Amino acid sequence: MPSLKRKDKAAATEAPLDLGPLGESVGYLVRRAQLTIFKRFFELFAEADIRPVQYSILTLVERNQGLSQTQLAGALGIKKTNLVSLIDELEARRLVRRKPGGRDRRARELYLTAEGAALTLRLHRMDAVLDRRISRTMSVGERRRLCSILRQVAAL
Amino acid sequence: MPSLKRKDKAAATEAPLDLGPLGESVGYLVRRAQLTIFKRFFELFAEADIRPVQYSILTLVERNQGLSQTQLAGALGIKKTNLVSLIDELEARRLVRRKPGGRDRRARELYLTAEGAALTLRLHRMDAVLDRRISRTMSVGERRRLCSILRQVAAL
Numbered sequence: 001m002p003s004l005k006r007k008d009k010a011a012a013t014e015a016p017l018d019l020g021p022l023g024e025s026v027g028y029l030v031r032r033a034q035l036t037i038f039k040r041f042f043e044l045f046a047e048a049d050i051r052p053v054q055y056s057i058l059t060l061v062e063r064n065q066g067l068s069q070t071q072l073a074g075a076l077g078i079k080k081t082n083l084v085s086l087i088d089e090l091e092a093r094r095l096v097r098r099k100p101g102g103r104d105r106r107a108r109e110l111y112l113t114a115e116g117a118a119l120t121l122r123l124h125r126m127d128a129v130l131d132r133r134i135s136r137t138m139s140v141g142e143r144r145r146l147c148s149i150l151r152q153v154a155a156l
Numbered sequence: 157m158p159s160l161k162r163k164d165k166a167a168a169t170e171a172p173l174d175l176g177p178l179g180e181s182v183g184y185l186v187r188r189a190q191l192t193i194f195k196r197f198f199e200l201f202a203e204a205d206i207r208p209v210q211y212s213i214l215t216l217v218e219r220n221q222g223l224s225q226t227q228l229a230g231a232l233g234i235k236k237t238n239l240v241s242l243i244d245e246l247e248a249r250r251l252v253r254r255k256p257g258g259r260d261r262r263a264r265e266l267y268l269t270a271e272g273a274a275l276t277l278r279l280h281r282m283d284a285v286l287d288r289r290i291s292r293t294m295s296v297g298e299r300r301r302l303c304s305i306l307r308q309v310a311a312l
Contacts, residue, residue, distance in 0.1 A: 017231045018219040021280055022212060026290045026299065027193045029306035031208065034190040035233055036310045037183045052187065056178060063174040075173045077191055124177055134182045137308040143182065145298065146305060150185035152293040154192045 030153070037134065044126055048119065053078070055127065057086060058112065058120045061096055066109040068101065095119060186309070193290065200282055204275065209234070211283065213242060214268065214276045217252055222265040224257065251275060 022028040041052050050058075053076070060072055073083040087110065090096040095116035101107035112120060135143050178184040197208050206214075209232070216228055229239040243266065246252040251272035257263035268276060291299050 017216055017223065017227065019231075020215050020219040021283065022215050024303060025283065025287055026302065026306075027197065027208075027283070027286060028212065029303055029310065030186060030190045030193055032233070032310035033306040034186045036312050037186055040312060041183065052183075056184065059176050059178050060173055063176040067173065071173065075175075077188070127177065127181065127183070130183060131181055133312065134309055137312070138305050142301065142305065146182065146302065147180060147185055149294050149298065149302060150182075150189040153290055154185065154188040156192050156196060156289065156293070 026153075037130075040130055040133070044130055045123065048123060048126070050119075050123060053086065054090065055123055057083075057090065058095065058116060058123065061110045061112050062117065062120045065111050066099075068107050068109060069098075070107070072110065090116070182309075193286075196286055196289070200286055201279065204279060204282070206275075206279060209242065210246065211279050213239075213246065214251065214272060214279065217266045217268050218273065218276045221267050222255075224263050224265060225254075226263070228266065246272070 019028075038052060041055075045051070045055065056076055057072065060075055061067065064071075069080060069083055069087065073080040076083070087096060087098065091098060094113055097111050097113055098108040099111060101109050138146060175184075194208060197211075201207070201211065212232055213228065216231055217223065220227075225236060225239055225243065229236040232239070243252060243254065247254060250269055253267050253269055254264040255267060257265050294302060
């Protein structure tokens with residue numbers, strides 16, 4: 001009788017764990033899905049050296065040129081001090097630039113550089129590939145309803 | 157005419173940002189939902205001083221007494237070195253204890269202490285409150301389908 005392959009052996013000797021109430025917990029399952037999505041995102045965006053939060057920043061600046069750091073932090077739900085160091089990094093890579101605000105000179109308006117704009121377009125195409133892969137697990141109608149439910153949960 | 161309240165004023169002067177493709181991205185919306193769920197979890201579990209990953213560990217040890225650290229790290233999708241320090245912390249709080257393995261004495265089997273078991277029961281009740289709050293945004297059928305979709309995305 002042929003011996004089991006390493007992976008089959010592990011599967012045969014180790015039954016899946018009992019997750020108890022976690023197996024039916026929306027919170028736990030959202031977290032597990034999010035961890036997998038981040039893992040796939042990191043693989044896909046590694047060549048561009050871009051993390052998920054950096055992609056969100058670039059997209060929001062692209063779509064809302066001249067927005068303030070305060071507006072951006074609010075939209076992303078992150079602390080302004082954390083955002084400032086994220087912007088520092090993107091500015092050092094010449095993807096984003098800060099300009100003094102028109103109405104309030106202490107405020108900083110954010111813009112994409114030409115290089116940042118070109119990269120962001122390329123990232124959108126990469127993200128669309130990942131989104132199609134994720135969306136294959138559901139119908140178009142389910143996808144629409146899922147997005148709507150996730151927006152409601154995010155606003156809880 | 158009565159003056160606008162602070163919040164209304166802010167809403168009136170600052171239009172919501174254009175999210176571009178993020179607004180319809182499952183990955184982005186899963187992340188935003190997960191951040192909100194964690195925020196609510198931290199608020200609810202603050203009195204017990206328990207973080208989401210600690211709750212997952214306690215639940216998996218409760219349901220699978222004697223499991224190994226390797227099995228637990230695999231089930232949670234986290235690195236074993238990270239798990240070891242998490243277990244150290246729970247052991248110092250006398251919620252979890254390690255015993256040498258029966259078959260492999262180098263392996264460590266994990267058990268809940270009586271105190272850990274009592275706390276885990278209390279945490280399940282708190283988590284059920286949060287889950288009911290999240291589940292109010294969808295029907296029973298939608299909740300079932302959502303869980304199934306999230307499981308498939310987590311396995312991508």
